[in-house]
Amino acid sequence: MINSVRHVFETTALTMISAVLFVGFYKLNDLIFSIFEYSDGINWVFLPAGFRIVLVLIMGLPGALGLMLGSWFIDRDLFTENAAALAFLNGIVGGLTPWLVMKLLIHRQLLDRKLESLNALLLLKMTLLFAATSALMHQLVWLVLDRPHLNIWVDIWPMFIGDALGALLMLYGFKFVLDRVGTRPSLRPH
C-alpha cells in the first residue's frame, strides 16, 4: 500500500516537473528567439523540442504526460476561444508523439527501456526523427481541424528545422554544462 502511494506520488511529481520544465523553456524560447518566429506556433528555433526528447527518454510516460499538460497550459486561452479541439490535440500530439516514437524504437529493439543501448549517433538520429514526427503530426492535426492560413507542404519545414535546431541546441547546452561540472574535459580524441 505504502509502495503504491509512493509510486503514485513520484509519478505525479515527475509529470509536474516535466510540465514545469516544458512551460519554462517555452517562455524562455519566446524571450530569446521571438525574432525567429515564422508564424503563430512555429519558430525557426524551438528549444522545448529538446525537452521533449530528454524528458521522454528520462521519465517515460510521466514525462510525456507532463509535456501534454504543459502544452495545454500554454494554449489555455484557446480553450475559451472555440478552439478547444485544437488546443486539446496540440497537447496530445506534443506529448504523446515522442513517447510513441520511443515505444516504437523499443519495440523494434533499436532502444531499450534503461537506455543502455543508446549512443551518441542514435541520440542524434532520434533527435531528427522526433523533430520530423512532431512536425508532421502537428501539421496533420492542424490540417484536419482546418486551421486558417495553413500550407502544410511549406509550414512543415520551419517546424521541423525549428524542432531539430532547438533540440540540438538543448543537447549541446546540456553537454556544455556536463563537460564543465563533471570530471570529463570537453576535449576528446577520435
Next chain:
Amino acid sequence: MENNHSPFASAYLRFLQLAKVVQALPEGQSIDANESALLQSVVLRWYENQPMSVREAIGLAELGSPATLHKRITRLREKDLLNTLNQEGDRRAKFLIPTQRTLDYFQHLGRSMHQAHKNPIA
C-alpha cells in the same frame, strides 16, 4: 534480472545513462591520432623542462613532413591546445607550450588510467 526501481530512481538512472551519451556527442574540436601524437611529443618535452621549439617540432620526421607538421601545429593552436612562447633576448626562437586546456585533458587521462587500474573489471 528485472529491477523494480521507483519512478524517481528509474528516472535518475536513465538521466545518468543519457548524460553519458550526451557527453559523447561529437564536437567540432576533437583531435585526431596524428594531432594527439604531436601534442604528446610537445608536452613531454615541456614536462622535461626542455620546451620544444617550432623548428624542432616541424622536424619530427617520424610524425610527418615539415609542411604537414606546421599545419598540425597551427590546428592545435587554433584549438587552444598549444601556445607559443618567445625566448627572452631572441624573438626568433618560438617555443611550444601546452595550454590549461591541454593540461586539463592530460589530467583527465591520468585520472581515467588510475580509475581503470583501481577497477580493472569495470
